[in-house]
Amino acid sequence: MRRFNWPLWLGFLLSVVTFFSYFAVFIWYPVTRDFPWANLLLFLVAAVLLFLGLRRAFTSDRRRSKILAAFVTTLGVVVIAFFLFAFFIGGRQLPASSGAPQVGQKAPDFTLTDADGKSVSLNELLSTPVNGTAPKGVLLVFYRGYW
Amino acid sequence: MAISVDSPETSRGLMQQQGYTFTFLSDPNAETIRRYDLVHAGQGEGGHDIARPAEFLVDSTGTVRWIHLTENYWVRARAEEVLEVSKLLK
Numbered sequence A: 001m002r003r004f005n006w007p008l009w010l011g012f013l014l015s016v017v018t019f020f021s022y023f024a025v026f027i028w029y030p031v032t033r034d035f036p037w038a039n040l041l042l043f044l045v046a047a048v049l050l051f052l053g054l055r056r057a058f059t060s061d062r063r064r065s066k067i068l069a070a071f072v073t074t075l076g077v078v079v080i081a082f083f084l085f086a087f088f089i090g091g092r093q094l095p096a097s098s099g100a101p102q103v104g105q106k107a108p109d110f111t112l113t114d115a116d117g118k119s120v121s122l123n124e125l126l127s128t129p130v131n132g133t134a135p136k137g138v139l140l141v142f143y144r145g146y147w
Numbered sequence B: 001m002a003i004s005v006d007s008p009e010t011s012r013g014l015m016q017q018q019g020y021t022f023t024f025l026s027d028p029n030a031e032t033i034r035r036y037d038l039v040h041a042g043q044g045e046g047g048h049d050i051a052r053p054a055e056f057l058v059d060s061t062g063t064v065r066w067i068h069l070t071e072n073y074w075v076r077a078r079a080e081e082v083l084e085v086s087k088l089l090k
Helices: A006-024 A030-034 A037-058 A063-092 A122-127 B008-018 B031-035 B079-089
Strands: A111-114 A119-121 A137-142 B002-004 B024-026 B054-059 B064-068
Touching: A006 A037, A006 A063, A030 A037, A037 A063, A111 B008, A119 A122, A122 A137, A137 B079, B008 B024, B054 B079, B064 B079
Parallel strands: A137 B002, B002 B024
Antiparallel strands: A111 A119, A111 B024, A137 B054, B054 B064
């Protein structure tokens, strides 16, 4: 009689769902975005399930179950490892940017095009009144793009 | 103001999709990004240079009052942090 190896498949499904959940859910909340503890917890559960599933397959007499279980477990581990690599190693591959303006230095002026095609200059923006009052400052947010 | 190498059309699409009302600026050749030393070489599609994430608070005299350069590009400045720091501009 063959039993369905539910820990194996649940573990694998969970590892895949957890991977995508970072981008679909957890990235919207700084608490789980800046350090993916929710994903790490879920990955831990997935890893335990995969291990239980692997062990269950290896206590059976069927060779095919063992090969399948080993394969699925490996896939699950690859998904988890990929996430860990992308976040903790890939995310840190950043240039030093030691030449960026420091606190107390003047922000280099620039003139760039806005989303409507209009030219916008930093110095102009800082000196042009908004609703009758002088602007207190500007927040520049540089981002990677390709969104 | 949000600055990246995206074109004005791309930014406008993003603004409409997400409902953003702040100003998006395009720096397609990464010239300003280069002047601010924020170039992340070859990371964009097709090997283009893009900006590494960074935030600068500039006061009315054009002086930088606060910078935020993270060690990991998944990490960004939090809204509360920025609001707190913007009080420097009184």
